[in-house]
Amino acid sequence: MYIVTFHTQSAAFMYKRLLEQNGIAVELMPTPRRISSSCGISARVFDEEALKFLIDDLDGIYSEELNLIIKNE
Numbered sequence: 001m002y003i004v005t006f007h008t009q010s011a012a013f014m015y016k017r018l019l020e021q022n023g024i025a026v027e028l029m030p031t032p033r034r035i036s037s038s039c040g041i042s043a044r045v046f047d048e049e050a051l052k053f054l055i056d057d058l059d060g061i062y063s064e065e066l067n068l069i070i071k072n073e
Helices: 009-021 048-052
Strands: 002-006 026-030 041-045 058-063 068-071
Touching: 002 009, 002 048, 009 026, 009 041, 041 048
Parallel strands: none
Antiparallel strands: 002 041, 002 058, 026 041, 058 068
């Protein structure tokens, strides 16, 4: 499982729509408190394939243990 954070709520919804259009399951959820994010909505994905769909407003990608994998400055 991965948690994807975003800079804006609209980016979270755009990412969800993009994944669903490509047949990848995604679930929006509140951003865990341990993760610093400028947006309170994150996406939970279970398929590593989802990580291929990166968007400009992506803030970071975290592992199930909430370890940072990718940070988009």
